[in-house]
Amino acid sequence: MTVVTSDLIRQFDVSGPRYTSYPTADRFVEAFGPDDYILALQQRRIGSNAKALPLSLYVHVPFCESLCYYCACNKIITKHPERAEAYLRYLSREIDLHTEHCGVNQHVSQLHIGGGTPTFLSNEGLDDLMSMIRRSFNLVPDGEYSIEVDPRTVNNDRLMFLRQLGFNRLSFGVQDFDPEVQKAVHRVQPAEQVFKLVNEARSIGFDSVNVDLIYGLPRQTPESFERTLSQVCELRPDRIALYAYAHLPERFKPQRRIFADELPLPASKVAMLARSLAVFQEAGYVYVGMDHFALPEDSLAIAKRQGRLHRNFQGYSTQPDCDLIGLGVSSIGKVGATYSQNAKTLDDYYDAINRGQLPIARGLALTRDDLLRRSVIMAVMCQGKILYESVEQAWLIDFNSYFAAEIEQLRAMQDQGLVELHDDGIEVTAMGWYFVRGVAMVFDRYLQGSRTRERFSRII
Incomplete structure (x- = not known):
C-alpha cells in the first residue's frame, strides 16, 4: 500500500x-466561431474512412428541481417540465445542424448524458432524446452509454427504463451520507435509498455503477466522513469519484448560501483526503488517477493495467482518443485539432439555433x-x-x-x-x-x- x-x-x-483537455477551457476565445467549427466537421467528414473513426457524444441537460448549494455546474432550477420539452426540440434541431456537416450514421462508441439533472426529464423525454440520437448516429453494440442520476429522481421502474433505452452505466451523485451535511448543502437523500437503487441497478444488469463523493463540505468532520467512507465501501460501487469542494461564492451564486464558518479547516480536509486514500486501498480499489478509484475487475482499472487509459472532457475513459461532439447549452466538444463550446445561457443557445446557426460561442484552434x-x-x-x-x-x-x-x-x-x-x-x-x-x-x-x-x- x-x-x-x-x-x-x-x-x-x-x-x-x-x-480533461489541453489547452484548458479557460484558453478558449470568442474569435473561434461557428464557421471554424463547421470547417472542422467537414474536414472530419472528408477524411479517410471517416465514418469508422470513433466518435463520442456529450449531451447537457441543465435542469434541476432543487438547488444544491455546493454546485458549480451550468444548471437551471425549475419545477416546470414544459421547459425541458422545449429544450428537447432545440436539441433535435442542433443535432440536425451537425449532421448537415458531418453526415448521418457516424459510429458512436461513447455517450454521456450530464447536467444539471438528466433524470429531470420524464420517461417520454428520455425516450425522445435517445430516439433523436439514434436517428442521426449509430450507437455501436459494445459502446459505453452513461447517464448521471440524482437518486431522488428515480425508482426501480425508472432504472429499468434507463436500461431498456440502452444505458449500461450509471453515475449516482451521493456527495456525503451524513444527514447534517446533506441539510447544510440542501441535498437530503437517505443512505438506504441509495443502497436500494445501486442494488437494483446491479440486478437489472448495468455494467458499471459510479458514486460521486465530495470532501470539504460544510459540517463535515474527519469522523463524520469516516462513517461515509465506511458506508461507501459497504455499498461497493464499481467506481468512485472523490472531489474536493472549492468554496468560491464570488463566482458561484448558490455557494453564498453556505456558511463559511461551517466549512472544515484545511487540516481537517487533509485528514479526510488522506483517510479516503487509505480506506479505498484497504477495500481493494485500484487508484486510477487523480480522484478516481475502481474495483480491479472494472474496465477502467483493467484499462489502466493494460496501458489503454484515455482522458476526455468526461474524465478517464476506456474508449480510444476520439472526436467529441457536445450537444446542448454550454457543452464542450473536440473535433480534429479544435475545441469548441456552446453558448452558456439558454437564451443565447436558442437564439443561435433559431437563426439556423450552430450555437458555438467560443473555442480554439490548436x-x-x-x-x-x-x-x-x-x-x-x-x-x-x-x-x-x-x-x-x-x-x-x-x-x-x-x-x-x-x-x-x-x-x-x-x-x-x-x-x-x-x-x-x-x-x-x-x-x-x-x-x-x-x-x-x-x-x-x-x-x-x-x-x-x-x-x-x-x-x-
Whole structure:
C-alpha cells in the first residue's frame, strides 16, 4: 500500500487544471466561431474512412428541481417540465445542424448524458432524446452509454427504463451520507435509498455503477466522513469519484448560501483526503488517477493495467482518443485539432439555433506546440510515463532540448519520490500518481506564462 504523507498533501494543496483537455477551457476565445467549427466537421467528414473513426457524444441537460448549494455546474432550477420539452426540440434541431456537416450514421462508441439533472426529464423525454440520437448516429453494440442520476429522481421502474433505452452505466451523485451535511448543502437523500437503487441497478444488469463523493463540505468532520467512507465501501460501487469542494461564492451564486464558518479547516480536509486514500486501498480499489478509484475487475482499472487509459472532457475513459461532439447549452466538444463550446445561457443557445446557426460561442484552434504538449500531458495523466523516442518520432523534436526547462523542474519531484527520470523517458511513481496533476502542470506552457491558478480546482 502506498502511504501518502500529510506533508506532501499540504505541499500540493494548490489550484491546477484537471486536464480533461489541453489547452484548458479557460484558453478558449470568442474569435473561434461557428464557421471554424463547421470547417472542422467537414474536414472530419472528408477524411479517410471517416465514418469508422470513433466518435463520442456529450449531451447537457441543465435542469434541476432543487438547488444544491455546493454546485458549480451550468444548471437551471425549475419545477416546470414544459421547459425541458422545449429544450428537447432545440436539441433535435442542433443535432440536425451537425449532421448537415458531418453526415448521418457516424459510429458512436461513447455517450454521456450530464447536467444539471438528466433524470429531470420524464420517461417520454428520455425516450425522445435517445430516439433523436439514434436517428442521426449509430450507437455501436459494445459502446459505453452513461447517464448521471440524482437518486431522488428515480425508482426501480425508472432504472429499468434507463436500461431498456440502452444505458449500461450509471453515475449516482451521493456527495456525503451524513444527514447534517446533506441539510447544510440542501441535498437530503437517505443512505438506504441509495443502497436500494445501486442494488437494483446491479440486478437489472448495468455494467458499471459510479458514486460521486465530495470532501470539504460544510459540517463535515474527519469522523463524520469516516462513517461515509465506511458506508461507501459497504455499498461497493464499481467506481468512485472523490472531489474536493472549492468554496468560491464570488463566482458561484448558490455557494453564498453556505456558511463559511461551517466549512472544515484545511487540516481537517487533509485528514479526510488522506483517510479516503487509505480506506479505498484497504477495500481493494485500484487508484486510477487523480480522484478516481475502481474495483480491479472494472474496465477502467483493467484499462489502466493494460496501458489503454484515455482522458476526455468526461474524465478517464476506456474508449480510444476520439472526436467529441457536445450537444446542448454550454457543452464542450473536440473535433480534429479544435475545441469548441456552446453558448452558456439558454437564451443565447436558442437564439443561435433559431437563426439556423450552430450555437458555438467560443473555442480554439490548436497550434503544433499545443498538440505536442497535449500528447505529453495525456501520456502523464493516462499512462504515467513518457517515452522520449515515441514523442521524438511523432513530432520530429529532440525531447531533452525542447523540454529542457521542464525536465529541470521534474528533478525536484524526483527527489521527493514522485517521478523517476531515465535516459529513455520519465515515469510517475506509485506515490506520484496521487499528484499526477502536479506532474502534468510542469508541461503546461500557459501556466508557465501565468501562475494565476485560482480559476482551477485544487489538484488533490
